[in-house]
Amino acid sequence: MNSIDYLRISLIDRCNFRCQYCMPEGTELEYIRQQDVLSQEELLLLLRDVFVPCGFTRFRLTGGEPLLRPGVVDIVRAIANLPQTQDLSMTTNAFLLAGMAQELYEAGLRRINISLDSLESDTFDKIVGHQGRSRWQQVWKGIQAAHQVGFDPLKLNVVVIPGVNDHEILDLAALSIDRAWHIRFIEFMPIGNAGLFQDKGWVPSEAIRQSIRDRWGLAESSVRGNGPADVFRIPGAKGTLGFISQMSECFCDRCNRMRLSADGWLRPCLLNESEQLDLKTMLRAGIPIADIRSQVQHLVAIKPEINYKLRHSGTTGVAYARTMSQIGG
Template sequence: MAGKLLDAHGRKASYMRVSVTDRCNLLCRYCASKERVFIPHDRILRYEEILRCMGIARELGIEKVRFTGGEPFVRKGFMDFVEEAGRRFPDLTLAATTNATIIGKHIDRLATSGLSRVNISLDTLDRDRYRHMTGRDLFQVVRDNIDACVDAGMTVKVNAVGVRGFNDDELPAFLELARTRPVDVRFIEFMPIGQDTGWSEGSVWTASDIIREASELEKLVPVAERHRGPATMYALAAGKGRLGVISPYSNHFCGSCNRLRLTSEGDLRTCLFSDRVFHLRKILRHPRLKDEHVVRVVRTALKSKPIGHDLLAAKRERGVCSTKMAAIGG
């Protein structure tokens, strides 16, 4: 089973995002479609099946697993699952992406579970805008939970989708958050993924514009990170935290992509910009099929992993992916 997971372009897969549910307690306008149709419960991977996939992935060279949704904490038993994953795979880097609306009671357990890194989605620091975007008046809950995660010793990244006409006037407030708290504030370019999201070319607040505008407000110091991810990071000369930008739309990083995605429905996706999936759930539930059959599908999937930016260039006008982001896992 051992051996590097290399695709046809020579890229090594070392990072797997695992969606544990497509359900969410928010209805962010750029993420979910207007009609909320959830995957039936019997088609959602069981926790034990996810753990089995994690074990296989580790043997194949996966080093980091991030749990996503939907909102992972809405799934019953998620915290128990995280602790079990930490016990079984102490050598894996475990992380989670959350909207931080319901994690308050779990923060102390999270900090000792083996999962010490959280990405918190927060697109605005204005309470009224937050309510408008998400449909819920939970901004202060999220803001308090960011502080609680930091105080518990966790690594915290605050992710904001940059949207022209929505939050492009809030850069000073986000810089103030990074200046006063030891968090990474990262802006992600709005992408044409899913349907009914309101995306348009003019709504994209590009990474280059964000950095140019931020440089007029704060002295930014480029950071050369040892393990380069999709974000370009800058330290604040007079701050505790950092500013970052992720540019999948204007300046792609597909050439160094190291990701696989396991959806909550048990499908393997090799590219966020592609609707192509490779089915694992039936293999995992078949009494006579073993781990080697899963490995075979994973390796087959890697062989056809595309350069996502090519898909974006070809389908820019009608969107690159019809699947809603909540079902993919981001």
């Protein structure tokens, strides 16, 4: 079992996109009220006095869309400056990144994951739920800006949806050949989008790998990250290909992460809503930090048991109260 040292931090539940797999059409979201979002001071207090003492040293900032969070650069700088921080990264849709990449890098952010589910503007806009002027070009500018600034590794996340973007698998994989970019193919999951999932289904990672293997060949890579991806490389490519396969190749037994929502709920697993801690309410109620830390330590201690149960029971019949954007994907 890996050490549980990786915390995904949702800075905001709002997003400027409405992706099919994250906020399905017809879904009415109740956004967190501003006063219920963890303040920067509360977040840093929890990191410094609760999470770091519990062994967390690796942090990823997520959303919604984290670049919408007021003061995001200051938050990055503060976390980067914690002496115990060994790794700080961010997941973004890159729509606002072109104008912020340099500032984020100078604040201490070094790694970035960008959602790019299509290289075709029409398909991209269909996935992100935008009508009107295409957003693809602005996202591509953000990717180019991140590359030029020096983010390394620069990872592009692709959620593969049957009948929507699965025809682009080879084109997306080819981005790793001439650039030191890491393309990560993610199996479509039923998190708050059960109707869409039942309609579209999902493409197993092995099927994706086989199509790439048939075109170029595929070799396992010595590169390993902090997360659940199985990493491969097209022979001679500068970058890598990662496969996140929760649906077909459960990785619960090697999960080293927990999730903190924008309103302060600590969740031991993306797929688990039964064991959670409401850290914001505890903090604002004046519960001593030592007591909060003790409860977090207990949740960390039972996470391997939660992982084991999920590995053997899967997601069959599970309904989720929050969508991916509300959890902090």
